[in-house]
Amino acid sequence: MKYGTLGIGVAFTALSLALIGTMASDPMMTGDMGAPRRMTYIFLGLLGAFGLLLMHSGWKELQQKKSDAQERDDPQKQAVRKRFWGFVGLCVAYALTLSTVGFFLPSTFFLLFFSLILQRIRVVNAAIISLIFSLAVFIIFKSLLGVPLP
Amino acid sequence: MSISKWMMAIVVGLGMITAGHAHAATYPSKDVRIVCWSAAGASLDVTARTLATELEKVWGETTIVENRVGGSGAVAMAYAMSQPADGYVLLTTTSSLSFTVAKGTIPFKVEDFIMLRAVEAEPSALAVRKDSPLKTLDDFVKTMKSTSGSLRVGGYASAGFHQFTYYKLQQLGGFSGHWVPFDGGNQAVAALLGGHLDAAIITPSSALAQIESGDIRILGISTAERSPFFPQAPTMAEQGYDIVEYLWRGLMVKKGTPKETIDIINAAIDKAVSGEKWQAYMKNRCLEKVSYASEELTKKTIDEVSERKAFLKDIGLIR
Amino acid sequence: MDTLLIAFQNVFSPIGLLSIVFGTALGIFVGAMPGLGPSMGVALLIPLTFTLPPSISLVLLISLYLAAEYGGSISAVLIGTPGTAAATATVVDGYPLNLLGYPGKALMTSLTASSIGGVIGGVALMLASSPIADFALRFGPVEYCSLGIMGLTIIASLSGDALVKGLGAAALGLCLTLVGVDPVSGMARFTFGMYELYEGIPFLTALIGLFAMAEVFIMVERSLGGAKKPAISGESLTGKEMKHILPACLRGSIIGTVVGAIPGAGASIACWIAYDQEKRFTKHPDRPFGEGALRGIAGPESANSATVGGALIPLLTLGMPGSPTTAVLIGALIIHGLQPGPKLFVDHVDIVYTLFVGLSVSYVVLYLLGRLGMRLWVKIVSIPQTVLAPIIFGLSAVGAYSIRSLTFDIWLALGFGLLGYILKKARFPLAPLILAMILGPMVESNYNRALLLAQNDGHLIFLQSPLSVALLLLSVVAFFYPIIRAHREKKKAL
Numbered sequence: 001m002k003y004g005t006l007g008i009g010v011a012f013t014a015l016s017l018a019l020i021g022t023m024a025s026d027p028m029m030t031g032d033m034g035a036p037r038r039m040t041y042i043f044l045g046l047l048g049a050f051g052l053l054l055m056h057s058g059w060k061e062l063q064q065k066k067s068d069a070q071e072r073d074d075p076q077k078q079a080v081r082k083r084f085w086g087f088v089g090l091c092v093a094y095a096l097t098l099s100t101v102g103f104f105l106p107s108t109f110f111l112l113f114f115s116l117i118l119q120r121i122r123v124v125n126a127a128i129i130s131l132i133f134s135l136a137v138f139i140i141f142k143s144l145l146g147v148p149l150p
Numbered sequence: 151m152s153i154s155k156w157m158m159a160i161v162v163g164l165g166m167i168t169a170g171h172a173h174a175a176t177y178p179s180k181d182v183r184i185v186c187w188s189a190a191g192a193s194l195d196v197t198a199r200t201l202a203t204e205l206e207k208v209w210g211e212t213t214i215v216e217n218r219v220g221g222s223g224a225v226a227m228a229y230a231m232s233q234p235a236d237g238y239v240l241l242t243t244t245s246s247l248s249f250t251v252a253k254g255t256i257p258f259k260v261e262d263f264i265m266l267r268a269v270e271a272e273p274s275a276l277a278v279r280k281d282s283p284l285k286t287l288d289d290f291v292k293t294m295k296s297t298s299g300s301l302r303v304g305g306y307a308s309a310g311f312h313q314f315t316y317y318k319l320q321q322l323g324g325f326s327g328h329w330v331p332f333d334g335g336n337q338a339v340a341a342l343l344g345g346h347l348d349a350a351i352i353t354p355s356s357a358l359a360q361i362e363s364g365d366i367r368i369l370g371i372s373t374a375e376r377s378p379f380f381p382q383a384p385t386m387a388e389q390g391y392d393i394v395e396y397l398w399r400g401l402m403v404k405k406g407t408p409k410e411t412i413d414i415i416n417a418a419i420d421k422a423v424s425g426e427k428w429q430a431y432m433k434n435r436c437l438e439k440v441s442y443a444s445e446e447l448t449k450k451t452i453d454e455v456s457e458r459k460a461f462l463k464d465i466g467l468i469r
Numbered sequence: 470m471d472t473l474l475i476a477f478q479n480v481f482s483p484i485g486l487l488s489i490v491f492g493t494a495l496g497i498f499v500g501a502m503p504g505l506g507p508s509m510g511v512a513l514l515i516p517l518t519f520t521l522p523p524s525i526s527l528v529l530l531i532s533l534y535l536a537a538e539y540g541g542s543i544s545a546v547l548i549g550t551p552g553t554a555a556a557t558a559t560v561v562d563g564y565p566l567n568l569l570g571y572p573g574k575a576l577m578t579s580l581t582a583s584s585i586g587g588v589i590g591g592v593a594l595m596l597a598s599s600p601i602a603d604f605a606l607r608f609g610p611v612e613y614c615s616l617g618i619m620g621l622t623i624i625a626s627l628s629g630d631a632l633v634k635g636l637g638a639a640a641l642g643l644c645l646t647l648v649g650v651d652p653v654s655g656m657a658r659f660t661f662g663m664y665e666l667y668e669g670i671p672f673l674t675a676l677i678g679l680f681a682m683a684e685v686f687i688m689v690e691r692s693l694g695g696a697k698k699p700a701i702s703g704e705s706l707t708g709k710e711m712k713h714i715l716p717a718c719l720r721g722s723i724i725g726t727v728v729g730a731i732p733g734a735g736a737s738i739a740c741w742i743a744y745d746q747e748k749r750f751t752k753h754p755d756r757p758f759g760e761g762a763l764r765g766i767a768g769p770e771s772a773n774s775a776t777v778g779g780a781l782i783p784l785l786t787l788g789m790p791g792s793p794t795t796a797v798l799i800g801a802l803i804i805h806g807l808q809p810g811p812k813l814f815v816d817h818v819d820i821v822y823t824l825f826v827g828l829s830v831s832y833v834v835l836y837l838l839g840r841l842g843m844r845l846w847v848k849i850v851s852i853p854q855t856v857l858a859p860i861i862f863g864l865s866a867v868g869a870y871s872i873r874s875l876t877f878d879i880w881l882a883l884g885f886g887l888l889g890y891i892l893k894k895a896r897f898p899l900a901p902l903i904l905a906m907i908l909g910p911m912v913e914s915n916y917n918r919a920l921l922l923a924q925n926d927g928h929l930i931f932l933q934s935p936l937s938v939a940l941l942l943l944s945v946v947a948f949f950y951p952i953i954r955a956h957r958e959k960k961k962a963l
Contacts, residue, residue: 004891005634005896008892008897012640036651036654036656036913036917039913040647040658044647046640047641047643050633054633083693084686091682091862098866098879103867111863114858189793189797191796192796214516216874217512218875219668220664220667220873222650225875302922308652308653308654330922340606340783340789341609343606344607358808360787360810
């Protein structure tokens with residue numbers, strides 16, 4: 001990740017400034033309660049300070065990397081990246097359906113979809129694994145332990 | 151129409167009415183859940199679980215406790231509000247409800263719920279180590295006044311029940327002091343034992359072992375009369391400080407639950423707490439009996455809210 | 470003597486042995502699942518104990534507790550996700566060792582270390598409860614704060630070369646702890662009106678997101694990119710390696726026992742202190758630390774198992790919990806009509822002795838079951854990552870949900886997952902972030918309490934306690950030593 005450190009540095013600094021900003025407009029604490037406020041400023045300040053430091057070292061890294069060969073542009077990497085973000089998107093969708101529909105149905109379907117997207121095993125195998133997984137979770141988590149499930 | 155048809159209509163009508171009643175009378179007909187807003191193992195949770203076991207014996211339906219911690223109870227309350235008001239989801243409640251509502255940080259009011267019963271209560275107690283030079287509550291107050299509040303006092307939670315008791319003591323005694331909040335009654339007791347505090351304000355159950363062994367002495371307890379569990383502990387009232395406060399624990403339901411269901415639940419609770427097992431539990435944990443009935447409890451809690459608000463304003467927590 | 474005999478009879482009865490085996494097996498599972506942990510396991514099992522006599526119930530719950538602390542290392546090694554908060558330190562060296570192709574070694578190290586840790590913790594419980602409990606009481610807000618500061622300085626040594634990144638990650642971790650109601654003032658900070666955040670960001674949720682979910686993303690990226698896994702050698706520990714880890718186990722166990730006995734500190738801190746000790750005192754590790762050093766696994770694992778015995782010390786001597794799980798255990802005791810504390814020795818000596826005997830038997834059972842399971846765990850590694858990844862994701866979602874039964878937590882974990890992914894790709898060490906999240910609240914709330922106690926003395930109070938001074942001095946040394954050493958090495962290399 002070329003811009004990684006730099007990006008994170010910027011994010012830290014921005015976050016720290018933003019949060020300090022919200023504090024200023026919300027005078028909540030007085031007297032005995034002043035100490036937590038002080039702590040908040042210290043922590044946020046640290047975040048901002050490190051944000052700046054990281055930006056600095058990220059910039060240095062970038063200068064170094066500029067002399068390295070290109071790595072991003074070959075088509076195979078593009079394909080991999082598309083599938084990867086597709087996977088992440090699927091994860092988000094999975095989480096969404098978990099909250100609305102419950103656990104078992106989405107899990108069974110999503111394991112199938114996951115395997116298809118990742119394209120390594122046959123559909124039949126994927127279906128079997130999904131079912132086994134759901135069954136296992138049902139037996140162990142729900143019946144035996146009584147762990148609350150969505 | 152012939153007479154027979156009228157008869158049929160009446161019989162069917164009567165049948166429908168009784169069927170309606172029969173449906174209500176069959177509560178509970180499935181699992182009852184008690185949602186507890188504290189973590190497993192905490193005092194409230196143990197009370198809830200013990201009560202659940204007894205209720206199960208009374209009405210024969212599985213009664214389980216679900217812990218839903220968070221938001222000073224808001225998470226549990228939000229969950230209960232999201233369920234139908236059919237009496238199958240009971241919610242634990244304690245006198246801390248009035249504090250949380252007074253703080254204004256949760257989106258609920260006391261009126262959103264119907265209080266059922268308070269099943270047990272604990273007083274607040276000012277405790278010191280056995281080697282402390284303080285022997286009575288007056289000693290404590292005098293020392294605080296003459297040293298302008300230098301004794302180190304602490305207990306569970308900030309802006310909660312025990313700090314409130316301390317606040318009242320300060321008002322009646324005419325001194326001001328700092329409150330050192332801890333994350334649990336046990337922690338405050340540990341701090342007291344280790345010499346980091348001069349006095350702690352706790353529920354006696356946080357230090358039962360030490361009270362019994364004498365390692366910790368109670369200078370004043372906030373019961374109305376001397377507690378049968380701690381006969382050596384003078385009450386705050388008898389020493390001239392009119393502080394009678396109880397941290398009570400009980401159950402409540404979502405508003406809108408039908409009256410018949412509520413009556414059944416209340417009757418079951420009454421039966422459960424009169425049983426042997428429950429009495430033994432109360433004795434083991436030195437819990438006081440309370441007898442607040444439903445409406446009385448609701449009114450009491452609502453009154454408490456305004457009292458707590460004054461307290462919170464004074465300590466600078468709310469405006 | 471009679472009570473000892475009764476204790477033996479209790480434990481070695483069919484129901485007793487069955488309970489221990491069941492508790493241990495379940496404990497290993499609960500520990501290995503991210504999101505489930507010993508506290509939850511004990512809580513879930515309480516209803517089951519209603520049908521058992523109190524002494525057996527206690528043995529059942531404690532064997533689960535012990536096994537769960539070990540179980541966390543299994544997922545730590547195999548999938549880079551700590552199954553319990555206390556196993557996070559195990560990930561640092563356990564997972565790289567697995568990736569190198571030696572899961573057997575890592576797992577065996579963890580099992581041996583956990584067994585030794587459990588034994589030493591138990592022995593301390595039986596023989597040295599009083600002095601340890603007295604020492605634990607000397608920790609008040611001032612000392613807790615200093616202990617926390619000492620813990621934070623470990624971050625310096627954990628970051629290695631990437632000091633700025635490590636400290637930056639820690640700073641982020643500290644800021645994350647700001648979310649929630651401040652324990653001292655009662656004021657809500659940065660909750661943005663969401664009461665789910667009232668108690669702060671649940672630590673386990675962050676752990677699941679940062680480790681499990683982030684690791685899932687990285688696994689998928691790696692396997693999509695066609696990376697090949699190295700051949701897995703089923704090799705276990707050689708005799709020489711066994712001897713090598715022994716000192717680490719001993720050191721870790723002592724650290725774990727003492728830290729476990731301190732009511733406000735538990736396994737999640739003990740494992741890091743042990744890890745730091747190993748890093749500092751091992752001159753010639755078999756592999757560099759952070760890349761699979763055996764002592765880096767043994768130290769933390771002994772520590773977190775020893776905390777079980779340690780945490781039981783305040784339970785028996787003071788009637789107080791030494792760890793969150795023991796708090797649940799106290800609840801279980803009360804439900805069974807028992808009173809935690811020294812009274813147990815007077816009123817129910819048989820239960821105490823049954824506990825001791827049961828605990829001792831539990832270590833043996835743990836070791837045996839662990840060995841048996843070893844072959845099974847290693848098989849898991851050979852499951853293709855494309856299948857493993859979604860399963861882990863599913864389990865993480867379940868784990869995140871089960872902490873508070875809130876779907877909000879699933880989203881929170883997902884958010885942390887993305888954060889963890891970004892940080893890992895940018896080569897930020899995650900351990901400092903986790904450490905900051907664990908220690909931040911401890912340092913902050915105790916700092917505030919200490920100042921309230923100090924009144925006019927102000928910050929002097931930190932120097933008025935010899936224990937605090939000792940801890941602070943250690944912190945200074947711990948912080949500057951690795952920096953100075955690295956500086957000197959750079960100079961030598963030039």
